[in-house]
Amino acid sequence: MTTTTPIERLRGLRAVGELAAAHHRIPALLAELLDEAEPADRDALLSRAGRLLAGLDPDEVLHHHPATQVVTVAITGQSTVAGLVDPLTAELARHGLLLRPLIGDHGGWLRDLTDPGGQLLLERPDLSLCLLDAETVFAEVPSPWRVEELAEAADRVLERITWLAAEHERIAPGLLVLNTLPLLRRHTGQLVDHASRARLGAVWREFNARLLRLTERHRSLVVLDLDPLTAATGPVEDARLACYAQVRFTAPVLAGYAREVGHLTRSLTGLTRKCLVLDLDNTLWDGVLGEDGPDGISAADTLRGEAFGTFQRTVRQLAAQGVLLAVSSKNDLEPVLETLHSHPDLVLREPDFARVHADWLPKDGHLAAIAQELGIGADSLVFADDSPGERAQVRFGLPEVAVLPLDGEPALHVERLLADGWFDVLRLTDEDRARPEQYRLEGERHRLREHSGSHADFLHQLGVSVRLGPPEPHEYPRLVQLTQRTNQFNLTGLRLQPGDPAAAAEDPGRLLLAIRAADRFGSNGLVGALLGRHTPDGLLLENVWLSCRVLTRGIEQAALAALLTESRAAGLPAVHARFTPTAKNHRAELFYPELGFTETARTEDGVLFRHGLEFTPEPPLHVHVTLDLGWPTDAWAR
């Protein structure tokens, strides 16, 4: 057990010049810092850690850890914004990301973010943060002012911001982050009559509402709502620092803002967390099942019980938006399942959990198993437990897991759960919403597999059907997401960008097919895709993707067999394909040869294959395939 605090260890590393070399350990150090600090001290401590880390030379970190993701962030606004650098450095470091900040001039936000030759945009920031405050509007009203004049000023400012959003989208590659403007007592109090104050309040909120609505039109715009944030942090500004130093946000507000931006950045870099793993005793219900028995625990009807019920409803709210749930509990499995099944107080039931691990083994093992069984990384898990010992064990044993510090006060569980936006995404897709159901079905398939003799028996009982056809336009976002998330069965490493599916669908020389699968348990949805191009010597398969969720069921073989058969029927001379090895797709190396393709060349880009279509492979017996090319077959046999 170490006796030094994480801050002291960071300082020690810096003193001996090893901070850059130890960069991979920083997320774990910061997690420890946050878990062990008093809640009231967390932000200040994190900001101090950020100051230490902000002194690091990004190039030196990259020298030691070349794979580190560097995030270039333009920071500008109405006021002095340099105070954001420390907390933002720390928040990004929590996610293993390295901040390269570009600081604009205070008051110069409009120029900073719309001048393509300016200092900020020239660096092509991944993210542009524009911190606005009430001064953005009040700087435009005369002295003395009336509400009507303020309303006109608000209109002008909104017009400018609308133009900024469009212009930034046009010339800058990154995301623009704006915020609602907090209205302060020192503004409302300037009006002595309540009628005018009410009008001011309405005008102000209409302004903020229109600002928030800009995100409906601009996909690369995010507007952070500061109201809920400042309601939790306390004062928005220190009047003296605002007056003398143009600092118009206090450190706690900047800390909260930085936290939200940190999670936003994490989701942009593909690091979104997917599964919430929950302890049971004193986390999901009041009491200890093994000691108090099922009658001694509660999640309703008592003062403390109600608090746990509220927590469970919040967890269910997250699950409804695609967050997977799992249980990790030190208990015997039997009573846990019985309680989840029949205890009258519970909001969450066994089917709500993709996995339930209840035994007496260390919890890092539970979490590793949950990740493995769900086919996701440990870095996709968030673990909530009221016991500091269990949390430390997981932090130490499986440092990729994000750990939520709950404690003995259940009324604070919801706040702790939501303090970090671990599951934040830019936009939710239908597939996200359906994910928990998909994984629950996966659990049923898993049980069928366990009770089937051979794998062939299992597949036979599973009754897989595959439908191959052109994607519908509403499926394009899901298709893009699939190609970006699929690593194991991605035969060339290619990933589609948002405009690609529409472009491929419109091009008569190209073939884009979605692979949809279902079985006796229900639909798997869109699980794969196939991209091809017509050439004089037949069809060239540019890539095939299949979600790892449905691998080893014969789906990919069935899809290809059908396509080859159809190509032969259409009189094509051949089908060509390419396999490019990546860090994760070695399992798919033999995919083409096993379907009768022969190797024709090896290049830097990988292995080229050709199938002469003299005879085509039979699809696996247990799979029923339907193929709709959406394209008259004689069109390709030119």
Add this chain to the structure above:
Amino acid sequence: MPGLDSLDGFLRLVRTELDLELTDQDAETELAALPGWDSMNLLRLVTLLESGSGRRLPVPTVLAARNLREIYAVLEEAA
């Protein structure tokens, strides 16, 4: 806040809280010439000293200070 009753204690606090590497002679050094100094440090010091001492400091005087000794003098005066 313990240690704020002497200049040495104050310098120790600045060293650890602002992560600056200071020698004992640096009380007299022009702030901008301190290694690692940036203008945000004055604002950090105001917040830190006020929450640590429970006293309200005259912010313009702190912002106008040329070196750490002058900031310490402001703190003493506010006692």
